Amino acid sequence: MQKQTEWKWKIQSETRWFRWNLSEIWQYKDLLNRFVRRDIIANYQQTVLGPFWIFLQPILTTLVYWLIFSRIAKISTNNIPPLLFYLPGIIIWSYFSDCLNTTMYTFLQNSALFGKVYFPRLIVPLSNVLSQTIRLLVQLLLFLVLYFYYYFGTDLVHPNLYILLMPLLLCLTAAFSLGSGLIISVLTAKYRDLDYAIQFILRLFMFATPVVYPTSLVPQKYQFIFWLNPLTAVIESFRAAFFSATVVRTSYLLLSVFSVIALLTIGLTLFKRREQSIMDII
Amino acid sequence: MSNIMIRAENISKVYQLGKLGSGRFREDFRYWLQRKAKADTNSTLADQNILWALKDVSFEVTQGEVLGLIGNNGAGKSTLLKIISRITSPTSGIVMGNGRVASLLEVGTGFHGELTGRENIFLNGSILGMKKKEIDEHFEEIVDFSGVEKFIDTPVKRYSSGMYTRLAFAVAAHMDPEILIVDEVLAVGDAEFQRKCLSKMKEVSTKEGKTVLFVSHNMQALKNLCNRAITLHEGRIVDMGEPEKVIGNYLKKEKQLTTTLHFPDIESAPGNESIRIMSVELAPALLPGQAVPDIRTPLTISFAFWHTDQSRGSLIVGIHLFSISGEFIFDICSNGDLSATGLVEGSCTIPGNFLNDGAYYISIVFVKDTTKRLFYYESCLSFDLEDYRANTAWYGKWKGSVRPDFPVVLNVKDATNS
Numbered sequence: 027m028q029k030q031t032e033w034k035w036k037i038q039s040e041t042r043w044f045r046w047n048l049s050e051i052w053q054y055k056d057l058l059n060r061f062v063r064r065d066i067i068a069n070y071q072q073t074v075l076g077p078f079w080i081f082l083q084p085i086l087t088t089l090v091y092w093l094i095f096s097r098i099a100k101i102s103t104n105n106i107p108p109l110l111f112y113l114p115g116i117i118i119w120s121y122f123s124d125c126l127n128t129t130m131y132t133f134l135q136n137s138a139l140f141g142k143v144y145f146p147r148l149i150v151p152l153s154n155v156l157s158q159t160i161r162l163l164v165q166l167l168l169f170l171v172l173y174f175y176y177y178f179g180t181d182l183v184h185p186n187l188y189i190l191l192m193p194l195l196l197c198l199t200a201a202f203s204l205g206s207g208l209i210i211s212v213l214t215a216k217y218r219d220l221d222y223a224i225q226f227i228l229r230l231f232m233f234a235t236p237v238v239y240p241t242s243l244v245p246q247k248y249q250f251i252f253w254l255n256p257l258t259a260v261i262e263s264f265r266a267a268f269f270s271a272t273v274v275r276t277s278y279l280l281l282s283v284f285s286v287i288a289l290l291t292i293g294l295t296l297f298k299r300r301e302q303s304i305m306d307i308i
Numbered sequence: 309m310s311n312i313m314i315r316a317e318n319i320s321k322v323y324q325l326g327k328l329g330s331g332r333f334r335e336d337f338r339y340w341l342q343r344k345a346k347a348d349t350n351s352t353l354a355d356q357n358i359l360w361a362l363k364d365v366s367f368e369v370t371q372g373e374v375l376g377l378i379g380n381n382g383a384g385k386s387t388l389l390k391i392i393s394r395i396t397s398p399t400s401g402i403v404m405g406n407g408r409v410a411s412l413l414e415v416g417t418g419f420h421g422e423l424t425g426r427e428n429i430f431l432n433g434s435i436l437g438m439k440k441k442e443i444d445e446h447f448e449e450i451v452d453f454s455g456v457e458k459f460i461d462t463p464v465k466r467y468s469s470g471m472y473t474r475l476a477f478a479v480a481a482h483m484d485p486e487i488l489i490v491d492e493v494l495a496v497g498d499a500e501f502q503r504k505c506l507s508k509m510k511e512v513s514t515k516e517g518k519t520v521l522f523v524s525h526n527m528q529a530l531k532n533l534c535n536r537a538i539t540l541h542e543g544r545i546v547d548m549g550e551p552e553k554v555i556g557n558y559l560k561k562e563k564q565l566t567t568t569l570h571f572p573d574i575e576s577a578p579g580n581e582s583i584r585i586m587s588v589e590l591a592p593a594l595l596p597g598q599a600v601p602d603i604r605t606p607l608t609i610s611f612a613f614w615h616t617d618q619s620r621g622s623l624i625v626g627i628h629l630f631s632i633s634g635e636f637i638f639d640i641c642s643n644g645d646l647s648a649t650g651l652v653e654g655s656c657t658i659p660g661n662f663l664n665d666g667a668y669y670i671s672i673v674f675v676k677d678t679t680k681r682l683f684y685y686e687s688c689l690s691f692d693l694e695d696y697r698a699n700t701a702w703y704g705k706w707k708g709s710v711r712p713d714f715p716v717v718l719n720v721k722d723a724t725n726s
Contacts, residue, residue: 033315033404039397057434064420064431071422071463142417143435144394302397306323 046298050146057145061153066160080164083120088112095238104240104271110176110183113169114264115237121162122203122257123228128154129207130224133215137308147301148294151207155200162196173268188267188274195260198282201290202256208293215304236261242272256282311406313487313519314369314392319401321362321387321543361387362398363543369487372517374509376524376534376551378558383540385523389413389491392521407486407519410436414491416476421465425456425475428464432479446482454478473501481508487519488512503704509533527555528695529703556599559694567591569688574614582617583674583683586651590670590689593660602696603665603711609689610655611672615648621677622647627656630687632667637709641675661713664706665695 051058070076088109095101096108103111129151133140136150176183214220235257236244244252252258253275259282263274362384369375377385390396392403393411418435419428429450433443443450451457454475456467464472490509506529513520513533524530530537530551537554539547547554567590571577578585588611592601601607615623626641642654669690674682695706 032406034406035404035409037391037394037397037403039399039401054434054437056438056440059440060431060434063427064423067427068420068422139418139435141390141395142414143411143437145435145437302394305396 046294047146051148051152054145054149058149058153058156061149062157062160065153065157080161081168084113084116084165084168087116087120091116091238101239102243104242104269105182106265106269106271107176107180107182110172110269111240111265112238113172114268115235115261117162117165117169118199118257118261118264119232119235119237121158121165122199123232124161125155125158125200125203126207126210126228128158129204130210130214130221132207132211133304133308134211137305140305141308148297151204151211151297155204159196159200183268184270185268186266186270188263191263191267191279194283195263198256198286199260202286205286205290205293208297209289212296212300212304215300215308231255240265240272253278253281254285256286258282311371312368313371313373313407314403314405314521316368316388316392316403317366317401319362319365319388319391319398319403320360321384321391321396322399323359323361324357360543362391362540365401365540365543365545367538367545367548369519369521371519372513373536374513374520374522374534376522376530376537377540378527378530378537378555379540382542384543385540386413386491387543388540389489389521389523393489405487408437408484409487409489410483410485411489412436412480412483412491413489415473415480419464419472419476422463424463425454425460425467428475429479432476433483436480436483437485438483442484450478450482453481470501477501477505485518487521489521491523492525500704503702506533506703526703526705527559528697531555532703559600567689567691578685578688579613580683582615582676584614584616585685585688586612586614588672588685588688590691592691600694601691602694603663604660604696605693606660607658607691608655609658609670610653612651612653613674615646615650615652617676617682618649619676619680620647621680623652623682624675624678625654626673626675628671628673629658630669630671631709632669632690635709637663637668641673662710663693664708664711665693667692 070079073079075082091112092108095112096103132147132151132154140147173183177185210220210224214224234252235255236252241249241252241258241262259274259279262272263279266272266274365384365388367375377388379385387396389411390413391398392405393409393413395411395413416432418432420431423431429447430440430443434440451460454471454477456471456475459467459471464475467475488509509520509522510533512518520533522530522533534551536549537547537551538545539554539558547557568587569585569589570587571585574584574586589609591608591610593606593608594601595604598605609627611625617623622644623646624641624643626639628639629637631637640656646652667690669687671687672685674684676682697703
């Protein structure tokens, strides 16, 4: 029997903590690309309005919120035109919740695929986040159209240098939803009840996020708790950038960045650690 | 000596049994506490309701070898392939290998109905681990091979199932791995597809020198394609070596079908007040060195019963042969004039080179006075005929219920070149 010491690959039971193997993701970048394509093409097949749904959802939601929260409930929007005030919050919130909702079902919805062929499992949540990001960018164009209308037509909105933070803010949202989604995906694969709990919490969480109100309405003593939510920092910084109506404290922003990095680290570690053993219990 | 492509050392795989319910979390928590308490995990595992899907499996595969895995359902074949394909991890042990692995545990994995054939070729290819460049290079060949070029821009949900399978297999057939893992793909699709599948595998292993791991229940295909075979039984390797020998041993052991039934006690014997069965038996006339009956083997059915029916008329005994899927193959009956009561013996021989390969069962019917059914002894015997083919390159399923041995005769009437 010939002895060989050089092996190209090894399969063993234990997966070491902190072995993310991100270079493997790069090798599978074609697959990532294909999954994104598939999501975008397949999503609007056989619909009458097709990709227009990407615009229609935020527009309709904004109109409803404007009617309920601004006209009826008369919640302040810090003198920002209400439509313009709600739209970014709605776009960012739905980006977050769509990313989370697809990421958290990574194992449950792909069990047939995962049971038949190997590829880095992380490709699936990454492709979900990427295709959601494309949707987000398209929706932001809608916001810009509305914004320019008010910018040139009225004297109510002024941009400032916070705009440079935009890429960071979007990355922060993506990382927040990915990190928490990965953790939840591992847990829901085993304990399905969590699924119901998460959906419920997610609905309540929207009201803990300043989508339909400005954070300035929150009493001073609760402010800190509100700012623990990374989405508060994202949405408020976004408004600060385009409307110059509020100021975001740098410490709060940094807090969000660090907590999101921590969450993403935990999520990635847990996911990589459990991705193979989960296949035995689904 | 050729290179070792895969080496598996003592791989074991444990599955936890039991229902997944509300007690799950508490159970896990208790298990976790136990594990923290004592470092020895083996003793806690033993308490649980567990199943060893694989136990201490070790083997090596060298380059260019085609290794067949045999075993009945639940023997651990698929678990082993899943471990080598990195779909699930072993509980203990290690698998090491050299070279790019492609697993074909299913054809058309990840196909999306809403996408066109073209998009699906790229999607499926990427899922199987091909780079975009490779797919681009092989695209024309894949489309040619699949024979669906007319529909390449139609969503695959509009495809017939045959077109779908052909396209899926075409993608898989153009992968370029060094190690190919194939699980039961031959079980799907029509004969034509299976033939294509098998000849492609033969080509891959012989011409291109690729290493193949192959699970199938098609013994004929295994015999013809493999250089070596392994039998798994309840998660352990029980036999390894020459395919011919290993398959023979396996069939002899596993296919224990009902071939004899004896009822010494008349009270508990099947039957009624008219007929009591004493014995039924099926004896194959095996050739020297043959382990199991194949299509060449004559089979003799013999039976004995008590005939106690006093009514007028003669008794007729009929033998009904069915394929395992329930198709009625034939109905033959005794002739002559039997009216005496008492112990009766009978026999019937199904000649060799008459039935096709497959599984069959026999029922015996007892009829009085041409129409009055006394007793129907349903599916009392069953047997399996293995395939036998000499000098052929065709391993697909031979169609039809019977395969009688009379040839189609050809005569050259007018030779064009002499």
